[in-house]
Amino acid sequence: MFVGHAFSQNATSNQPGAPMKTAAASDHYIFSLSDKVTRQKVSFINRYGIRLTGDLYVPKDRTGQTMPALAVGGPFGAVKEQSSGLYANQMAERGFVALAFDPSYTGESGGEPRNVASPDINTEGFSAAVDFLGLNPLVDRNRIGIIGICGWGGMALNATAVDKRIKAVVTSTMYDMTRVMSKGYNDSVTLEQRTQALEQLSQQRWQDAEKGAPAYGPVMNELKGGEPQFLVDYHDFYRTPRGFHPRSVNSNGSWTITNPLSFMNMPILTYIKEISPRPILFIHGENAHSRYFSETAYAAAAEPKELLIIPGTNHVDLYDRLDKIPFDRITAFFAKNLK
Numbered sequence: 001m002f003v004g005h006a007f008s009q010n011a012t013s014n015q016p017g018a019p020m021k022t023a024a025a026s027d028h029y030i031f032s033l034s035d036k037v038t039r040q041k042v043s044f045i046n047r048y049g050i051r052l053t054g055d056l057y058v059p060k061d062r063t064g065q066t067m068p069a070l071a072v073g074g075p076f077g078a079v080k081e082q083s084s085g086l087y088a089n090q091m092a093e094r095g096f097v098a099l100a101f102d103p104s105y106t107g108e109s110g111g112e113p114r115n116v117a118s119p120d121i122n123t124e125g126f127s128a129a130v131d132f133l134g135l136n137p138l139v140d141r142n143r144i145g146i147i148g149i150c151g152w153g154g155m156a157l158n159a160t161a162v163d164k165r166i167k168a169v170v171t172s173t174m175y176d177m178t179r180v181m182s183k184g185y186n187d188s189v190t191l192e193q194r195t196q197a198l199e200q201l202s203q204q205r206w207q208d209a210e211k212g213a214p215a216y217g218p219v220m221n222e223l224k225g226g227e228p229q230f231l232v233d234y235h236d237f238y239r240t241p242r243g244f245h246p247r248s249v250n251s252n253g254s255w256t257i258t259n260p261l262s263f264m265n266m267p268i269l270t271y272i273k274e275i276s277p278r279p280i281l282f283i284h285g286e287n288a289h290s291r292y293f294s295e296t297a298y299a300a301a302a303e304p305k306e307l308l309i310i311p312g313t314n315h316v317d318l319y320d321r322l323d324k325i326p327f328d329r330i331t332a333f334f335a336k337n338l339k
Contacts, residue, residue: 054101076151285313
């Protein structure tokens with residue numbers, strides 16, 4: 001069914017009935033902290049009153065001058081101990097204050113019910129992170145950029161369009177979640193299928209209202225055989241020691257069944273041209289099933305913009321493969337544009 005298909009790339013976090021793993025969530029990161037960087041648990045409140053939790057990565061080698069800063073989010077359904085933390089750790093090693101944060105309703109951040117997403121509230125997460133960074137005495141608030149990975153790439157573009165404090169934006173292996181949920185992969189969903197999906201979601205609201213709590217879908221990223229390669233790739237990241245984290249929606253639970261509703265009629269890239277004259281760097285894998293999201297967003301964006309295609313790379317390679325993620329290119333981009 002369309003709704004499940006739209007979410008088959010995002011899988012699973014802790015909610016009643018989901019299988020819980022025994023790994024110690026509090027200190028489990030999928031990467032090693034650089035010896036050139038410090039990491040501190042922080043929290044901040046967005047404009048909806050939800051407390052977000054993040055990890056602040058700071059270079060040990062500081063000159064005493066204020067530094068440029070980056071807010072890092074994603075992938076969709078992941079937590080800060082996974083890819084966003086890995087990116088923040090690498091960028092702090094290169095001289096940036098970097099904040100990786102858990103989105104509202106997931107990970108260690110607040111919000112009820114659990115495991116629900118919103119194109120508005122998740123876009124707001126980036127701006128709330130900019131609020132936090134701009135109040136930090138280590139940071140030059142006029143030199144703040146953001147990095148969005150996977151589904152948070154689309155959120156990052158949306159945030160940059162509306163929040164003029166953001167001076168530059170990088171997206172890596174970007175998904176436009178509003179597009180994939182409303183139209184399916186490669187825009188394959190017909191109006192009849194979309195209407196049927198919305199009918200089902202609307203009826204599910206009655207059931208949730210009667211029970212006083214949302215119903216959750218099946219645990220995601222579990223393989224039964226015969227799945228397309230990109231779903232195998234997601235499983236190999238989220239459900240194996242490579243990328244598993246017990247708080248990650250993608251690793252260890254599921255979204256609410258009605259989660260797609262707000263995504264299905266709120267296209268978040270409508271105002272992408274208004275990012276200009278601030279620069280965008282789109283990064284995507286040559287072999288990624290999702291490559292078309294970056295290519296069409298790049299075509300729609302105004303200059304200055306860059307599209308960097310990484311040869312021989314699939315979608316999840318850009319989550320954690322240090323030999324494939326172009327950190328030197330990302331560093332040069334922000335060094336040039338956060339002046």
